[in-house]
Structures are given as C-alpha cells and as structure tokens.
Amino acid sequence: MSSTVVETTPKVEPQVEKNYLNADHTIKSWLLTTDHKRIAVLYLISVTVMFFFGSVAAALIRYELTAPRGLLLSSEAFNKTFSAHGVFMVFFFLVLAIPATLGNFLVPIQIGARDLAFPRLNLLSWYLYTIAAVLVLISMFMGGVDAGWTFYTPLSSTYSNTQITLCLVGIFISGFSSIATGVNFVATIHKMRAPGMTWFKLPLMIWSTYATSVIVLLGTPVVAITLFLVVVERAFGFGIFSPELGGDPVLFQHLFWFYSHPAVYIMILPAMGIISELITCFSRREIFGYKFVAFSSMAIAGIGFLVWGHHMFISSQSVYQGIIFSLISFIVAVPSAVKVFNWSLTLMKGSVHFSTPMIYALGFLGLFVIGGLTGLYLASVDTDVHLTGTYFIVAHFHYVMVGGTIMAFLGGIHFWWPKMFGRMYSEFWGKLSAIIVFVGFNFTFFPQFILGYLGMPRRYHLYYFAPEWQVYHIMSTLGSSILGIGFVLPAIYLTHSLVKGRKAEANPWDARGLEWEYTSSPPITENFAKTPVFRGKVYDYDAVADAAKYEGEIEPVIEGKGRTNV
Amino acid sequence: MSDHTHHHDDEHDPVYFQYEQIDQQQETYVLGMWSFLVTEVLFFGALFMLYIIYRWKFQDDFYLVHEQLNWKLGGLNTAVLLFSSFMVAAAVHYAQKKRKTQQLICLGITLLCAFMFMMVKTKEYGDKWSHHLIPNKAFSYGEHHGGGGELGGQGEHAAVLPNGGKITLASGATNMGGEGASHDEFQYHPGNGTIAPQPREKPAFLKFLDGVFAPLDMPEKEQHGSPEHARLFLSLYFLMTGLHGVHVLVGIIVISALMILTIKKAPTITDYIPTEMVGLYWHFVDLVWIFLYPLFYLIPK
Ligand SMILES: [Cu+2]
Numbered sequence: 001m002s003s004t005v006v007e008t009t010p011k012v013e014p015q016v017e018k019n020y021l022n023a024d025h026t027i028k029s030w031l032l033t034t035d036h037k038r039i040a041v042l043y044l045i046s047v048t049v050m051f052f053f054g055s056v057a058a059a060l061i062r063y064e065l066t067a068p069r070g071l072l073l074s075s076e077a078f079n080k081t082f083s084a085h086g087v088f089m090v091f092f093f094l095v096l097a098i099p100a101t102l103g104n105f106l107v108p109i110q111i112g113a114r115d116l117a118f119p120r121l122n123l124l125s126w127y128l129y130t131i132a133a134v135l136v137l138i139s140m141f142m143g144g145v146d147a148g149w150t151f152y153t154p155l156s157s158t159y160s161n162t163q164i165t166l167c168l169v170g171i172f173i174s175g176f177s178s179i180a181t182g183v184n185f186v187a188t189i190h191k192m193r194a195p196g197m198t199w200f201k202l203p204l205m206i207w208s209t210y211a212t213s214v215i216v217l218l219g220t221p222v223v224a225i226t227l228f229l230v231v232v233e234r235a236f237g238f239g240i241f242s243p244e245l246g247g248d249p250v251l252f253q254h255l256f257w258f259y260s261h262p263a264v265y266i267m268i269l270p271a272m273g274i275i276s277e278l279i280t281c282f283s284r285r286e287i288f289g290y291k292f293v294a295f296s297s298m299a300i301a302g303i304g305f306l307v308w309g310h311h312m313f314i315s316s317q318s319v320y321q322g323i324i325f326s327l328i329s330f331i332v333a334v335p336s337a338v339k340v341f342n343w344s345l346t347l348m349k350g351s352v353h354f355s356t357p358m359i360y361a362l363g364f365l366g367l368f369v370i371g372g373l374t375g376l377y378l379a380s381v382d383t384d385v386h387l388t389g390t391y392f393i394v395a396h397f398h399y400v401m402v403g404g405t406i407m408a409f410l411g412g413i414h415f416w417w418p419k420m421f422g423r424m425y426s427e428f429w430g431k432l433s434a435i436i437v438f439v440g441f442n443f444t445f446f447p448q449f450i451l452g453y454l455g456m457p458r459r460y461h462l463y464y465f466a467p468e469w470q471v472y473h474i475m476s477t478l479g480s481s482i483l484g485i486g487f488v489l490p491a492i493y494l495t496h497s498l499v500k501g502r503k504a505e506a507n508p509w510d511a512r513g514l515e516w517e518y519t520s521s522p523p524i525t526e527n528f529a530k531t532p533v534f535r536g537k538v539y540d541y542d543a544v545a546d547a548a549k550y551e552g553e554i555e556p557v558i559e560g561k562g563r564t565n566v
Numbered sequence: 567m568s569d570h571t572h573h574h575d576d577e578h579d580p581v582y583f584q585y586e587q588i589d590q591q592q593e594t595y596v597l598g599m600w601s602f603l604v605t606e607v608l609f610f611g612a613l614f615m616l617y618i619i620y621r622w623k624f625q626d627d628f629y630l631v632h633e634q635l636n637w638k639l640g641g642l643n644t645a646v647l648l649f650s651s652f653m654v655a656a657a658v659h660y661a662q663k664k665r666k667t668q669q670l671i672c673l674g675i676t677l678l679c680a681f682m683f684m685m686v687k688t689k690e691y692g693d694k695w696s697h698h699l700i701p702n703k704a705f706s707y708g709e710h711h712g713g714g715g716e717l718g719g720q721g722e723h724a725a726v727l728p729n730g731g732k733i734t735l736a737s738g739a740t741n742m743g744g745e746g747a748s749h750d751e752f753q754y755h756p757g758n759g760t761i762a763p764q765p766r767e768k769p770a771f772l773k774f775l776d777g778v779f780a781p782l783d784m785p786e787k788e789q790h791g792s793p794e795h796a797r798l799f800l801s802l803y804f805l806m807t808g809l810h811g812v813h814v815l816v817g818i819i820v821i822s823a824l825m826i827l828t829i830k831k832a833p834t835i836t837d838y839i840p841t842e843m844v845g846l847y848w849h850f851v852d853l854v855w856i857f858l859y860p861l862f863y864l865i866p867k
Contacts, residue, residue: 108584115584117594183601191594192584217601221609229616229805236702238801239794240616245701245801246794251619255612531586 019422019522034119035525040105041420042126044413047097048491050133053140054088057081059484061461062444062477068464078461079146080162086149087140091171092133094405095263096178098270099185100129102412103209105420107185109515109523110203112194112532117187125180128173135170139163148459150260153241153252157233165234168227175224182216185209194514196534203513203538204293208273211297215262215269215304223259226252250316257308265304267401268368269297271408272339275361278411279343281511282358283350286539289342296335303332313384322381329379336372340365355509356430360411363438367403371396374449392452395445403441410437410490417494418508419515422522423501429493437486443479447472512540580836592839599843603850606813610854613806617861620798630791631799632865634699636690640863643686644855650679651852654821658845661838666828669841673825676848680818687811694800701801803862810858813851820844 020037023029030038060081064073073081104122108115116122139145145167147156156164189210193202230252232238239245241252280287287293309317309325317325343365352358374396377383387393414434418424448456451472456463463469507516515523518532585591621628657672694700824844827835834840 113584117584118598119584179602179605183598183605186601187594187598190597191590217605218608221605222612225609225612232801232805237705238701238805239797240801240805246792246798248619251616255615258612526583 018524019520020525021421021522023525032123034115034123036104036108036116036119036122037420037523037525037527039122039126040101040103043096043100043104043129046126046130046133047093047101050088050092051097051487053137054085054093055484055487057085057088058480061085062480064461065463065473066470066477068462068467068470070461073461075461076146079148079459080140080144082459083145083148084140087136087145087167087171089401090149090263091174092129092136094267094401096129096181097409098274098405098412099209099212099266100125100181102205102274102409102416103185103212103270104181105416106205106515107188107209108192109519109527110206110513111189111192112197112514112518112528112534113188113192114526114528114531116184117192118184121180122184125177125184128177128180132170132172132174132177135173136167139166139170142166150256151227151230152256153230153233153247153249154243157230157240157249157252158242158244165231168231172224172228172231175220175227178216178220179224182213182220185213186217189213194532194534197514200291200294201534201538202294203273204276204287204290204297205270205273207294207297208269208276211301212266212269214298214301215266218305219259219262219266222255223263226255226259250312253312253315254308257311258305261308261311262301262304264397264400265300267405269300271364271405272297272336274408274412274415275343275364276339277511277513278357278361278415279346279350280539280541281415281509282353282355282361283347284353284541285346285350286541287342288345289338290538292338293342296338299335300332303328303335307332307379310379310384313381314388326379326381330376333372333376333379340369340372354431356425356427356434357411357415357509359431359434360407360414360437363434363441364404364407364411367399367407367438367441371399371403374399387452389457390452391448391456391458394458395448395452398445398448402445407437407441410434413490413494415509416515417497418504419519419521419523421498421501422504422520423497424504424508425493425497425501429489433486433489433493436482436489440479440482440484440486444476444483445479447475447479451476512536512538580833588837592837595839595843596846599846603846606850610806610809613802613809614857614861617802617806620795620802621861621865624792624795624798627791627795628799629865629867631796632862634694634697634800635803635863636693637863639686639690640859643683644859646679646683646686647852647855650676650683651849653679654845654848658838658841661841664838670825670828673821673828673841677818677821677825680814680821683814684811684818687807687814691804694804699800700804701797705797705800806858807862810851810854813854817844817848817851820847 020035023035030042033039033042060073061078064070064078064081070078104116107113140163142163145151145160145162145164147160147162147164151164151168156168189202189206229238229240233240233242233245233247237245239247241247241249243249276287276293307325307329309321310329313322313325374392378387378393378396411434414425414430451469452458454466454469456466456469456472463473504521506519506521508521509516514528514532514534519527581588581591585594653672653676657669657676660666660669660672691700698705821844824835824840827840
C-alpha cells in the first residue's frame with residue numbers, strides 16, 4: 001500500500017495471541033465487562049433472542065392468514081400475536097439492533113478511541129435492556145397484550161384486559177437503555193476522536209450513529225413518559241388520555257408519534273451508515289458526495305421530528321395540519337433520496353465486487369427504494385385516506401424496516417464478522433442466504449401491497465368476505481417461509497464459523513478505516529496498541545488504483561481469496 | 567445520571583484508561599451531563615405540552631381547581647429551592663478553588679433545603695389526600711355537595727367492560743364529552759361532583775363542545791368547575807410535581823454520595839467535575855420547579 005493512511009508502529013500484528021475475546025474466559029468477566037466490544041457481543045446475543053421471539057409471532061400470523069377464516073388462532077389470540085410481534089420487533093430489535101451491536105463495537109474503533117466515554121453506563125444499558133426484555137417476555141407469557149405495538153388509548157388505558165401495565169413498564173425501562181447508549185455515543189463522538197480524525201474524516205457510519213443518537217436523546221424520553229402515563233392511568237385511575245376522565249385520547253397519538261416517526265429513522269439511519277461503508281468498500285471507490293451523505297443524516301434527524309402527523313390524517317386532525325404534515329413528509333424524503341443517488345453514483349464508476357455483504361447492500365438499495373417510494377403514497381393525504389389501516393402500510397414499513405434495516409444489519413454483521421470474531425464464514429453459504437433473504441422478502445411483502453390496495457385491513461385475521469384475497473396471502477406465507485430459511489442459515493453458518501471458520505486476516509476485505517488498517521482481528525482489549533494519528537483521508541480507495549496505475553504493479557492484498565486490489 | 571463515580575483501578579491516576587488527558591475527560595463528563603439533561607428536558611417537556619393543551623382548553627376549570635393548592639407552601643418551596651440552587655453554585659465555586667470545608671458546608675445546606683422541600687411537599691400531598699383530591703378511586707371534588715348524584719334524573723345504561731369494569735351512560739349524553747362513565751378502579755359519578763347543586767340542564771351537544779373548543783363563556787361553570795377537568799388538573803399536578811419530587815430524592819442521594827466521597831477523599835473526587843455535574847443536575851431540578859410553581863399555583867383568573 002503506497003499511501004500511508006495512519007501512522008503507527010505495526011501495521012498488521014502478525015500472530016496476536018491476546019484479544020478481547022480470549023482476554024478472560026470466566027462468565028463473570030463477560031457479565032461485568034465494560035469493554036464496548038464485549039458489550040456489543042452481549043447485545044448481539046440478546047437482540048438475536050428477541051428477534052427469534054418476534055419471528056415466531058410473525059410465523060403464527062402468516063400461518064393464520066392462509067385461510068379466509070383462519071386456521072389456528074382465536075381473534076383474541078391473533079390480536080395478542082401481532083401485538084407481541086410488533087413489541088418484540090420494534091422496541092427490542094429494530095430500534096437498537098444496529099447501534100447496540102455494530103455501533104457499540106465500531107464507534108470507538110472507527111474514531112480511534114480505546115472505549116466509549118462511559119464504559120459502565122454502557123454495561124448498565126445492556127442490563128436495563130435485559131431487564132426490560134425479561135419483563136416484556138413475562139407479560140407475553142402471562143397472557144400477552146392486545147393493543148398492538150402502538151398502544152392507542154383508550155383501548156390500552158381503559159378497555160384492554162391484558163398485561164399492558166407490565167409490558168409498558170418493560171418498554172419504559174428499555175427506553176432508558178436507549179438513552180444511556182445515546183448519551184454515550186454523543187459524548188464519545190464529540191470528545192474521543194483520535195488526533196487528526198476531524199468531523200469530515202469520520203466514517204459515514206459514525207455520522208449516521210451520531211444522527212441516530214441525537215434522535216434517541218430527543219425522542220425516547222417523550223415516548224417513555226407517554227407510555228408511563230398510560231400505566232398511571234391504568235393502575236391508579238389518573239385521568240390524562242381517557243375521555244371518561246376528561247382527557248383527550250388523540251393527544252396520546254400525537255405524543256406517541258412524536259417519538260415513533262423519528263424512531264423509523266432511529267432504525268434506518270444506522271442501516272444507511274452501514275450501506276455507505278459497504279458500497280464504498282466493494283466498489284473500491286471513495287463515496288460520491290461525502291458531505292451530502294453526512295449532512296443528509298443530520299437533515300433526516302431534524303426534519304424527521306416534524307412529520308409525525310402523517311400517522312394521524314384520519315385521527316381528527318384538522319385539514320390544515322394534514323396539508324402541512326403531508327408537505328413536510330414529502331420534504332423529509334429528499335435527504336433519503338440524496339443518499340440513494342450518492343450510493344448509486346458511487347457504484348457507477350466503481351469496480352463492484354459481489355461479496356456477501358455487498359449482496360445485502362445491493363438488496364438494501366432495491367428494497368429501500370420501493371419502501372421509500374411507497375411511503376409517498378402514504379404521505380399524501382388523499383391516497384392515504386384510502387390506504388391507511390390496510391396491508392399497504394404493512395408492506396410499506398416492512399420494506400423499510402426489514403428490507404432496509406435487517407438487510408443492512410445482516411450485511412454489516414457479515415462485513416464486520418471477521419473483525420468481531422476473527423473468523424471467516426463460508427462465502428458460498430453467505431451469498432446463497434443473502435439471495436434467499438432477498439427473494440423470500442419480496443415474495444412475502446410484495447403481495448401485501450396488492451392486498452392493501454384491494455382493501456385488506458391490517459390486524460384482521462378473517463377475510464371470508466373477500467376470499468379472492470387468499471392467493472395473495474398464500475404467496476405471502478410461502479415467501480415468509482423462504483425468508484425464515486434465509487434468517488436461519490446465517491445463524492447456523494456464522495455460529496459454525498466461530499469454531500471451524502478459517503482465521504481472518506486483519507483486513508480481509510482490503511477495506512479502509514481505522515478498524516481494518518489499525519487493529520488486529522479480533523482487536524485487543526485496548527483496540528489499538530498505540531493511539532492512532534489519522535493523517536489520510538476517509539474512504540481512500542482510489543489510492544490503490546493509483547498505485548497500480550503509476551507503479552505498474554498490483555500487489556495482491558488478500559491472500560487465498562483470489563480477489564486482489566483493483 | 568452519567569457514571570461520574572467510574573474509576574480506574576489505578577488509584578493515583580485520575581485519568582481513566584479510555585481518555586488521553588484530564589481535560590478531555592472533564593469535557594466529556596460535562597458534555598455527557600448536558601446530553602442527559604437534554605433528555606430530562608424532553609421527559610418533562612411532554613408533560614408540559616399536555617398541561618399547556620389542557621389548560622388552553624379548560625382555563626376556567628383549571629383556575630377554579632387551582633385554588634385547592636396552597637400557594638403559600640408552594641411559594642415557600644420555591645424560595646427554598648432557589649436558595650439551594652445558589653448554595654450549590656457556591657459549592658461548585660469552592661470546589662474549583664479546592665476549599666473543601668466551604669464546599670462541604672454549601673453542599674450540606676443544599677441537602678437540608680432538599681429535605682425541607684420534601685417535607686413541605688409531603689405536607690401538601692397529605693392535605694390533598696385527606697381532602698380526597700388524589701385522582702384515584704377515592705377522588706371526590708366538592709364532595710359535600712352531592713345533590714346531583716342521580717345523573718340529573720336521566721335514564722342510565724350500563725355496559726360491562728371486558729376487564730370487569732362498568733361504563734354507565736346517561737341517556738341522551740354523549741360519552742365523548744366526558745359524560746357519565748365509571749371505571750372499576752374508581753367510583754366517580756359526574757352528577758355529584760358539582761359544588762352548586764344544579765342539575766345538568768345543559769344540552770348534550772354543548773357539553774360535547776366543551777371538550778373540543780377553547781373555553782366557552784358559560785357563567786354557571788365559573789361557580790364550580792367541571793370535576794373531570796379538576797381530575798385532569800390534579801392528575802397533571804401529581805404527575806409533574808411527583809416526577810419532580812423523584813428528581814429531588816435522586817438529588818438527595820447524589821449530593822449525599824458526593825459529600826461522603828469528598829470527606830473520604832476518594833480518588834474520583836480529585837477535581838471539581840463531579841461537583842459541577844451534581845450542580846448542573848440540581849439547577850435543572852430547580853428550574854423545573856420554577857416553571858411548575860406558577861403553572862399550578864398561580865393561575866390568573
Ligand atoms: Cu411516520
């Protein structure tokens with residue numbers, strides 16, 4: 001490598017014996033760790049467990065819907081199943097899956113720090129999350145909740161006879177877990193950057209995580225107190241939202257969506273950060289329009305707080321509110337589109353390598369574009385009146401959440417897996433399951449756009465009044481079976497790689513960035529042997545091509561993989 | 567709270583291993599504290615938002631029920647907290663000057679103020695309890711005037727809820743206006759909640775508008791105020807002052823811990839940053855009360 005990106009003593013330590021994984025083997029050393037990398041692993045295990053529970057609920061929903069009169073569940077049980085699916089997936093997987101695992105692992109390393117600013121707070125956040133998850137699981141196994149993940153009042157506060165109080169207490173506690181992580185990231189990114197690591201040399205993953213943390217700090221307290229109010233109303237009869245007690249139930253919706261629309265960006269911004277990393281690395285090219293991508297994250301964080309009313313076009317909101325919220329909702333689509341254009345232009349002049357993470361990234365691009373564009377139908381008031389409360393919405397947000405966040409999460413996990421665990425997985429199985437996820441996903445959710453357009457309401461398990469919809473439901477259920485295989489496969493071969501996988505080099509993708517060029521795989525507990533001084537530029541991928549061009553030689557950087565630098 | 571008590575194993579090194587130098591560490595801690603306070607502002611902000619909306623809708627009723635609060639005790643607490651905020655600022659000043667005795671005295675006075683605040687608050691809550699003004703099942707606003715308990719003589723329909731509770735609807739009334747419902751967890755009949763023993767002769771559609779629009783000019787309401795809105799006001803009062811009280815309690819714990827660590831000369835307390843962070847927190851607690859006091863105790867007519 002010709003241009004020196006970082007200044008250091010050893011570029012790649014040859015055979016590092018000690019790393020953060022084998023530093024200590026006791027259970028206690030894991031449960032009381034303050035190492036951000038170990039906490040990332042703890043989080044990875046926890047969110048995988050919650051994802052499993054959410055997926056089981058999803059499978060039940062899809063099975064139930066294959067027949068117009070249902071197959072398995074009573075109406076009450078169906079309500080509880082989709083509520084459980086929503087609560088697990090939104091509050092215990094999507095809002096934190098990427099920041100708490102990959103974010104926790106990468107933020108200090110990518111900016112050149114030895115740890116987050118507040119390591120104990122970081123551990124506390126994992127414990128809060130775990131306590132919250134256990135409480136919610138208990139509430140689900142004690143009978144579940146039937147108010148959906150949105151917990152609209154007065155259903156949740158007055159009428160529902162389910163375990164809502166316990167479940168909401170759990171979600172309330174998980175909010176503080178998010179806040180703790182958000183405070184930690186903001187302080188770390190502001191103050192812990194290595195010498196030379198200025199704001200515009202930060203990897204875009206860091207910009208995304210920073211924007212996400214800002215949203216977490218501004219939004220999460222609001223939803224926490226709102227759900228707490230529902231608890232107080234249920235438990236003590238305080239009157240806040242229930243009309244019988246003098247309150248206004250629509251205010252709950254305002255406060256809830258004030259968080260829960262920005263929460264969409266809490267879920268998708270970290271995914272966008274991952275995609276920026278993957279696209280540059282596997283196009284072997286500097287990202288097109290770095291500052292546009294960076295600032296669009298901040299724009300999304302800001303504007304995202306002004307659009308919550310698009311969830312309430314039919315909730316007694318005034319026409320003028322509707323018009324304004326609709327307009328701003330169109331505006332917030334612009335920064336997302338900016339990112340998509342920048343990624344596309346990066347690909348255009350790049351030399352694209354179809355490794356496993358890249359297949360996920362390309363899948364993300366396609367699905368996110370569909371998810372985003374169908375959002376415009378819902379942002380405009382008149383089409384929303386027809387589509388709201390139907391499967392069109394379900395399909396739309398699954399395209400963004402599953403097609404966006406989960407594709408990026410899987411892509412990121414595959415990209416940084418060698419760094420996190422020092423092992424390579426099977427490329428064959430990786431590529432295969434990426435394709436299976438993509439195909440299964442489209443089979444599952446594309447028919448739901450059609451169903452929604454035809455009028456299938458969400459949260460219904462009976463559609464005997466329109467049996468012609470069954471064919472779409474069966475397609476969707478078949479697709480979800482394929483999707484399920486696509487999720488199980490990585491769990492198997494990634495776990496297998498921990499034991500049998502080939503040992504990973506420090507930089508198996510020939511990627512740029514402190515985590516690849518300056519740490520071993522897996523990194524040592526302190527991350528860096530010596531504090532790095534960053535002198536190069538971010539995403540310095542052209543350097544390799546230039547070297548080849550002017551020096552007339554190409555050095556294979558990756559041994560044994562058959563892939564060389566351009 | 568940020569983990570300001572975090573310390574490294576090496577007792578002689580106040581710079582923790584993730585930091586390069588002491589300046590960086592101090593700046594990071596203060597920034598972390600400010601980030602935390604931002605979340606606190608939004609935490610209370612949602613409640614203030616609710617308060618603003620409901621007061622805008624029910625200004626007259628809020629005025630009437632606010633007279634149940636003791637503005638003198640509230641004012642005393644305001645003075646106590648303001649003084650304590652001054653004391654904690656002085657403690658930070660002395661911590662920077664490394665004058666430990668004066669710092670401890672100021673923190674001690676702050677602590678006493680916090681205790682005094684909580685004692686006054688307990689007295690106030692106790693008064694509300696004995697007057698059945700806690701918005702729980704024993705809630706009763708204007709209970710000694712229970713003439714209208716028969717729902718104005720109108721017919722009554724009852725619906726049993728899935729949770730075993732009961733909604734009773736006066737016929738001809740719309741339940742959207744907060745009319746005539748009862749929950750299993752409290753016994754509340756709108757008819758007996760009026761101070762003046764007037765029957766509800768107002769047409770149902772007008773009652774409905776009460777809840778939708780800004781206060782209408784309705785002379786008879788100025789006599790007593792709607793008990794639903796009284797319940798709303800008192801719910802917000804207990805929630806917001808209660809949450810504030812929880813913050814005062816946390817403050818008591820944190821200030822005590824800071825004093826103990828300072829006396830013990832713990833290695834984590836070698837600089838003024840922990841005192842500064844506790845000070846920031848305490849100023850925030852004070853600031854919230856500065857808003858709460860006029861909003862609840864000093865509503866203009
Ligand atoms: Cu939205």
